[in-house]
Amino acid sequence: MIxxxxxxxxxxxxxxxxxxxxxxxxxxxxxxxxxxxxxxxxLAGNESGAALIEITLTxxxxxxxxxxLLSICGAxxxxxxxxxxxxxxxxxxxxxxDILRFGTPKEGCRAYLAVAGGIEVPEVMxxxxxxxxxxxxxxxxxxxxxxxxxxxxxxxxLAKEMSNELSMNPQTDWSIPYELIxxxxxxxxxxxxxxxxxxxxxxxxxxxxxxSYTVSPxxxxxxxxxxxxxxxxxxxxxxxxxxxxxxxxxxxPDGQPIVLLADRQTxxxxxxxxxxxxIDLPRVAQAKPGDExxxxxxxxxxxxxxxxxxxxxxxxxxxGISLKYV
Amino acid sequence: xxYSLRPLGDHALVIEAGxxxxxxxxxxxxxxxxxxxxxxxxxITDIVPAFTTVTLHYDPMKLEHPDRLPYETVMxxxxxxLSSIPPGAEEEPRTIEIPVCYGGDFGxxxxxxxxxxxxxxxxxxxxxxxxxxxxxxxxxxxGFPYLGGMPEEIATPRRKEPRLRVPRGSVxxxxxxxxxxPLESPGGWQLIGRTPVAxxxxxxxxxxxxxxxxxxxxxxxxxxxxxEMEASR
Numbered sequence: 049m050i051x052x053x054x055x056x057x058x059x060x061x062x063x064x065x066x067x068x069x070x071x072x073x074x075x076x077x078x079x080x081x082x083x084x085x086x087x088x089x090x091l092a093g094n095e096s097g098a099a100l101i102e103i104t105l106t107x108x109x110x111x112x113x114x115x116x117l118l119s120i121c122g123a124x125x126x127x128x129x130x131x132x133x134x135x136x137x138x139x140x141x142x143x144x145x146d147i148l149r150f151g152t153p154k155e156g157c158r159a160y161l162a163v164a165g166g167i168e169v170p171e172v173m174x175x176x177x178x179x180x181x182x183x184x185x186x187x188x189x190x191x192x193x194x195x196x197x198x199x200x201x202x203x204x205x206l207a208k209e210m211s212n213e214l215s216m217n218p219q220t221d222w223s224i225p226y227e228l229i230x231x232x233x234x235x236x237x238x239x240x241x242x243x244x245x246x247x248x249x250x251x252x253x254x255x256x257x258x259x260s261y262t263v264s265p266x267x268x269x270x271x272x273x274x275x276x277x278x279x280x281x282x283x284x285x286x287x288x289x290x291x292x293x294x295x296x297x298x299x300x301p302d303g304q305p306i307v308l309l310a311d312r313q314t315x316x317x318x319x320x321x322x323x324x325x326x327i328d329l330p331r332v333a334q335a336k337p338g339d340e341x342x343x344x345x346x347x348x349x350x351x352x353x354x355x356x357x358x359x360x361x362x363x364x365x366x367x368g369i370s371l372k373y374v
Numbered sequence: 375x376x377y378s379l380r381p382l383g384d385h386a387l388v389i390e391a392g393x394x395x396x397x398x399x400x401x402x403x404x405x406x407x408x409x410x411x412x413x414x415x416x417x418i419t420d421i422v423p424a425f426t427t428v429t430l431h432y433d434p435m436k437l438e439h440p441d442r443l444p445y446e447t448v449m450x451x452x453x454x455x456l457s458s459i460p461p462g463a464e465e466e467p468r469t470i471e472i473p474v475c476y477g478g479d480f481g482x483x484x485x486x487x488x489x490x491x492x493x494x495x496x497x498x499x500x501x502x503x504x505x506x507x508x509x510x511x512x513x514x515x516x517g518f519p520y521l522g523g524m525p526e527e528i529a530t531p532r533r534k535e536p537r538l539r540v541p542r543g544s545v546x547x548x549x550x551x552x553x554x555x556p557l558e559s560p561g562g563w564q565l566i567g568r569t570p571v572a573x574x575x576x577x578x579x580x581x582x583x584x585x586x587x588x589x590x591x592x593x594x595x596x597x598x599x600x601x602e603m604e605a606s607r
Binding site for chain 1: 380381382383384385386388394395419420421422423424425426427429431434435438443444445511512513514515516517518520531532533534535536538548549550551556557559560562574576580581582586
């Protein structure tokens with residue numbers, strides 16, 4: 049059991065999303081950074097889609113009742129256990145009564161805390177994700193609050209082996225390949241032209257690649273709102289609404305683009321200038337207010353190829369961890 | 375059947391059935407959805423029907439192939455599924471009545487919609503509630519219906535700056551479309567009224583009271599009637 053001593057800014061339970069209900073207008077939700085989510089679970093001996101804790105900018109203080117294996121991936125919010133600083137992207141072990149705290153946000157926007165066995169919350173419409181706008185799923189449909197008590201599921205055999213090993217050697221002698229998790233800050237976010245790309249003025253299409261955009265404080269789980277050179281269409285025409293996807297960059301009439309994230313609406317009526325390649329969505333997920341983003345073009349084919357390669361790397365990582373311990 | 379395919383990001387594909395909001399396109403969209411639902415491929419994670427399109431969200435990892443990208447495989451399979459559609463019989467649609475209190479606090483943009491179109495607010499209400507609508511799709515937010523059949527005389531562009539909070543039940547206009555916000559959410563539509571009826575309930579199965587293909591009629595009510603209906607909910 050995990051006791052919430054302090055909830056942090058926005059701490060929610062998420063899995064990889066609620067699919068199958070978009071035709072009723074239900075958002076997919078789920079973790080914003082799927083890469084950090086999946087790796088966090090693998091390091092805690094879980095299936096990659098298990099429910100975990102998503103932490104935004106200001107982290108919670110949590111007390112663990114019972115010994116358990118955990119891992120923290122994604123943003124660096126200076127985590128400590130009983131005051132001792134802890135590494136990210138590593139399996140960690142806590143004992144009865146240990147307190148995990150998050151401190152100064154150093155880098156990134158969202159951290160993922162996976163606990164061996166996963167967080168146990170009732171399944172709503174096939175998912176454990178918190179869908180904040182409707183108040184369903186996750187822990188009572190809301191962000192965690194002081195005094196909440198989270199139930200943890202049964203750890204896998206792999207988690208038990210990893211935990212035993214850590215009790216003897218508190219540091220693992222291996223780490224996640226940098227190629228997989230390295231967030232090169234200077235690298236541009238790769239995007240594909242959207243369906244209404246051609247409706248935009250030539251200068252706007254160029255500005256998207258030549259200028260940088262700042263992440264607005266009005267960003268949330270629904271969308272990463274950007275501010276920068278206004279993007280304008282050639283003529284004003286209202287498009288016929290249709291489906292959008294996670295990573296769609298839509299442009300309302302004020303010309304300031306919005307990258308749609310996990311809690312996005314299912315359909316939209318604003319022109320879509322581009323879609324972010326799935327491979328780079330974790331980088332958008334980790335962009336915090338004030339950060340600058342730059343964009344670069346990628347073909348649809350290359351985006352799919354790179355996505356498949358990363359998923360295969362995750363599969364290999366999972367196999368590698370299993371072989372090491374079992 | 376004529377249609378074209380295009381990608382939406384690297385995890386979804388759009389089947390375009392037509393280019394304008396009309397009955398024939400709607401019937402095509404419905405039969406595409408039925409054919410795909412019947413085939414029920416495991417690689418599809420979501421089907422989203424819209425006015426002129428059907429979007430399929432898919433899992434590329436379920437379409438791994440040594441020398442073919444997932445998108446190519448999806449296109450081939452869609453062509454196979456859609457080539458088997460027989461000339462379908464149309465189902466009789468349901469008609470659902472939605473009570474709306476127009477103007478005032480319930481519809482803060484009613485005046486500006488009237489002004490934009492050189493009409494009186496009363497005429498806007500008369501036109502908006504005069505004819506039945508077709509529910510083309512549910513989207514944007516849970517249970518939000520996109521309705522076809524709004525008179526062009528009251529078409530008004532979206533607001534320049536979207537509102538961060540639109541109250542639940544709000545009825546709005548965007549371009550030549552009209553719709554209802556089932557939950558409080560951000561949005562850029564011109565708000566002309568509000569309904570006390572709950573359009574979305576997570577406990578219900580399916581969770582929305584409206585479905586693509588339904589007919590809908592707006593019935594003007596007074597603020598007093600609104601309060602009574604809201605109280606009895």
